[in-house]
Amino acid sequence: MRRKDRQITDDNVIDEIILQCDVCRLGFVSDGMAYILPLNFGFENKDGRRIFYFHSATEGKKISLIKSAPPVSFEMDTDHLLNSADVACGFSYRFKSVMGTGRITVLEEADKPYALDRIMEHYRGEKSWNYSEEALKSVCVYKLEVDFLSCKAHK
Numbered sequence: 586m587r588r589k590d591r592q593i594t595d596d597n598v599i600d601e602i603i604l605q606c607d608v609c610r611l612g613f614v615s616d617g618m619a620y621i622l623p624l625n626f627g628f629e630n631k632d633g634r635r636i637f638y639f640h641s642a643t644e645g646k647k648i649s650l651i652k653s654a655p656p657v658s659f660e661m662d663t664d665h666l667l668n669s670a671d672v673a674c675g676f677s678y679r680f681k682s683v684m685g686t687g688r689i690t691v692l693e694e695a696d697k698p699y700a701l702d703r704i705m706e707h708y709r710g711e712k713s714w715n716y717s718e719e720a721l722k723s724v725c726v727y728k729l730e731v732d733f734l735s736c737k738a739h740k
């Protein structure tokens with residue numbers, strides 16, 4: 586990272602920033618082009634291994650891409666604020682952001698409730714929810730295991 590003064594390396598701080606984010610953008614390669622998609626997500630840090638969870642309909646472009654367990658990029662950001670100034674070039678923008686790469690895989694039926702709980706926990710705080718069999722069948726759930734991650738904050 587060119588601006589070392591903005592780089593965040595403390596794992597606890599990075600996880601706090603992730604937990605503050607609302608949306609994760611996934612980047613795929615599709616027919617030689619970038620395909621970037623915003624998604625809601627769940628998160629956990631399992632003994633230093635970061636995992637993101639997602640859910641969606643069982644069909645569509647992203648599901649076709651995910652089925653081959655591709656390497657993906659991701660990005661999320663939070664804490665947006667405009668720093669004003671008297672002249673245009675004095676303005677700046679505050680942010681905290683996380684980006685990286687990993688591999689995405691579709692979860693088996695039995696693993697869906699745990700992953701959906703992580704998504705619900707991210708947005709609602711409660712850790713455990715009930716899901717009907719019908720609801721579980723109608724949803725595709727997948728996880729992104731992070732291989733590389735960097736974090737940056739502009740205050």
Ligand SMILES: Cc1cc2nc3c(=O)[nH]c(=O)nc-3n(C[C@H](O)[C@H](O)[C@H](O)COP(=O)(O)OP(=O)(O)OC[C@H]3O[C@@H](n4cnc5c(N)ncnc54)[C@H](O)[C@@H]3O)c2cc1C
Pocket residue numbers: 608622623624625626640641642644645646647648
């Ligand atoms: C803040 C936010 C959170 C979201 N959270 C979720 C989530 O948790 N789960 C989920 O399934 N979806 C979520 N979505 C919608 C998601 O971004 C996709 O639209 C959806 O998942 C369908 O993706 P797909 O690849 O199957 O698209 P398809 O339905 O197969 O359509 C493919 C084409 O539609 C267009 N397209 C697809 N998505 C978008 C988009 N978001 N905006 C504009 N054009 C688009 C593109 O041109 C693309 O080539 C969220 C969207 C936003 C903005």
